[in-house]
Amino acid sequence: MAKYKIAWLPGDGVGNDVMEATRIVLDRHSFDAEYIHGDIGWEFWKHEGEPLPKRTVEMMKGTDCALFGAITSMPKEEAQEVLDDNLKDKGLVYFSPIVRLRQEFNLHTNLRPCKAYPGNPLNLKEGIDLVVFRENTEGMYGGVEFHPIPQEVFDVLDKNHPKMKKFAEYGLENLALSTRIMSRQKCRNIVTGAFEYAKKYGYKSVTVVDKPNVLRETGGLMVRTAREVAKNYPGIELWETNIDAQAMWLVKNPMDYGVMVAENMFGDILSDLAAQLVGGLGFASSGNMGDDYAVFEPTHGSAPKYHGKYKVNPMAMFLTAKLMLDWLGEKEMAVRLENAIAKVIKEGNAKTYDMGGNTTTLEMAEAVATEL
Ligand code: IPM
Ligand code: MG
Numbered sequence: 001m002a003k004y005k006i007a008w009l010p011g012d013g014v015g016n017d018v019m020e021a022t023r024i025v026l027d028r029h030s031f032d033a034e035y036i037h038g039d040i041g042w043e044f045w046k047h048e049g050e051p052l053p054k055r056t057v058e059m060m061k062g063t064d065c066a067l068f069g070a071i072t073s074m075p076k077e078e079a080q081e082v083l084d085d086n087l088k089d090k091g092l093v094y095f096s097p098i099v100r101l102r103q104e105f106n107l108h109t110n111l112r113p114c115k116a117y118p119g120n121p122l123n124l125k126e127g128i129d130l131v132v133f134r135e136n137t138e139g140m141y142g143g144v145e146f147h148p149i150p151q152e153v154f155d156v157l158d159k160n161h162p163k164m165k166k167f168a169e170y171g172l173e174n175l176a177l178s179t180r181i182m183s184r185q186k187c188r189n190i191v192t193g194a195f196e197y198a199k200k201y202g203y204k205s206v207t208v209v210d211k212p213n214v215l216r217e218t219g220g221l222m223v224r225t226a227r228e229v230a231k232n233y234p235g236i237e238l239w240e241t242n243i244d245a246q247a248m249w250l251v252k253n254p255m256d257y258g259v260m261v262a263e264n265m266f267g268d269i270l271s272d273l274a275a276q277l278v279g280g281l282g283f284a285s286s287g288n289m290g291d292d293y294a295v296f297e298p299t300h301g302s303a304p305k306y307h308g309k310y311k312v313n314p315m316a317m318f319l320t321a322k323l324m325l326d327w328l329g330e331k332e333m334a335v336r337l338e339n340a341i342a343k344v345i346k347e348g349n350a351k352t353y354d355m356g357g358n359t360t361t362l363e364m365a366e367a368v369a370t371e372l
Contacts, residue, residue: 002034004328007059007066009295011097012041013302014361015069017310018317021365022067025318028369029337031325036063040097042072042302045079049087052097057104065324066295069317070302071098095143098288101295102136103143107288108186109193110134111323112271112299114278119346121355122279128254130274133194134267135187136288139218140180141264147176182218182263187225194261195233203258206230207239209246209266222263247273275299282313282354285320287327296324310361313352315341318368340371 010019026033038056045051051071060066079094101107116128146153149172158164167175194206208226212219223240230238241249243266250257250270254277262270275284281300288295298316306312318341325334344350350367351357359367 003032004034004065005063006033006035006324007038007056007063008035009038009040009056009066010069011302012043012072013070013304013307014300014312015041015071015302017306017308017312017361018298018314019067019069021310021314021361022317022321024362024365025337025369025372026321029333029372031330031333038066040068040071042082045094046082047084047087049083049090049092051094052100057101060105060293064328065293066101067321067324068098068101068295068297070298070300071096072302072304073098098295098297099141099143102141102288105288105290105293105295106137107290107293107295108135108137108189109289110136110267110271110286111193111197111289112267112274112284112286113319113323114271114274114284116278117283117342117345119348120279120283121348121351122283124251124277125254128278130250130254130257130277131197131259132267132271132274133190133197133259133261134271135182135190135263136267137264138182138186139264140178142179142181144179144181145177148173149175149177153177180215180218180263180265182221184221184225187222187263188229190263191222191226191229191261194259195229195236198236198259199233203236205237205239205258206233207241207246207257207260209241209243209260209262209270211242211244211266212240213242218263226261243269246270250274250277271299279315280354282316282352283319284316285323287320287323289327294324294327296320296327311353312361313354314361314364315345315352318365336372337368340368343371344368 010016038059039053040056044053073096112132114130116123198206210219210222212223284299286299298320322334322337344367350359350364352359
């Protein structure tokens with residue numbers, strides 16, 4: 001019997017290309033796993049009205065963790081249009097399956113490392129070494145939204161907040177409401193994760209990024225909680241920044257930062273920004289981690305126009321596999337995989353189109369596998 005059971009979820013578009021490449025690398029690395037394919041993504045939305053079929057969730061429950069390629073997601077109206085005719089008018093609503101997986105498995109911590117591997121022509125600067133801890137289940141991703149705002153919801157808000165009167169003038173049918181609900185528990189959890197990481201890997205500071213000057217209650221809760229947590233880590237400084245300023249400073253002084261921590265939406269934005277500093281989404285890995293399950297996915301999307309062309313950079317997916325090995329406790333394998341990736345980048349003989357070359361996705365896999 002294999003040592004691990006891995007749910008294998010290629011998803012949409014180039015998710016398939018990069019997963020195929022990753023399998024070459026993992027096999028050459030002699031990673032002892034049984035891979036179990038799971039249906040997920042746009043095709044299943046179109047033909048079943050469900051991008052994350054129940055059978056997939058059930059299958060995942062019997063595995064150690066999941067590797068996930070990419071997903072196509074679209075706003076409500078566009079998603080309606082592609083449904084098979086017999087599924088239209090059934091009141092089905094498209095929800096991003098990755099967002100649902102994060103919630104269903106309580107994958108509260110999204111770890112997104114952004115490291116400038118020496119020799120990558122796309123690095124903004126050599127030496128950048130950032131990591132974003134993104135709270136992964138709450139905030140504006142909590143899914144509590146309305147349009148129009150139901151009368152009873154409006155009434156409760158109106159009763160509790162003087163500012164609602166002003167909105168009433170527009171009529172409820174013209175109002176939309178998305179909420180940003182955050183808990184002290186999840187704030188504490190994500191900040192603690194960030195500090196523990198800083199401690200383990202020797203970072204001198206943790207930067208909590210939010211906007212408490214405007215979002216006084218949610219942003220305020222995040223920052224106040226971060227201050228409490230920071231007391232337990234005397235050797236590590238807590239820096240507090242606003243998301244807008246942080247975006248500017250990250251581009252200006254990327255070397256000043258190490259570990260950053262943010263709630264869901266700000267972490268989403270921040271991690272794309274950080275990724276671009278070290279080569280863009282072709283190098284951006286991520287791990288959605290809970291207490292006893294995790295889903296590993298590259299940060300990039302499904303890029304449908306490149307599907308099956310084996311053109312995109314699979315390094316993000318390889319680095320994602322490295323995160324998986326780490327999480328499974330296969331530290332030595334993780335280090336060797338990262339070293340092989342770093343060596344291929346440094347030598348510069350294999351470069352995908354984003355790096356200015358024409359190496360294919362599978363040739364990149366071969367290059368890394370050869371180093372292994
Ligand atoms: C990400 C992506 C997702 C998100 C999308 C695809 C729903 O942008 O993983 O960062 O917003 O979380
Ligand atoms: Mg994103």
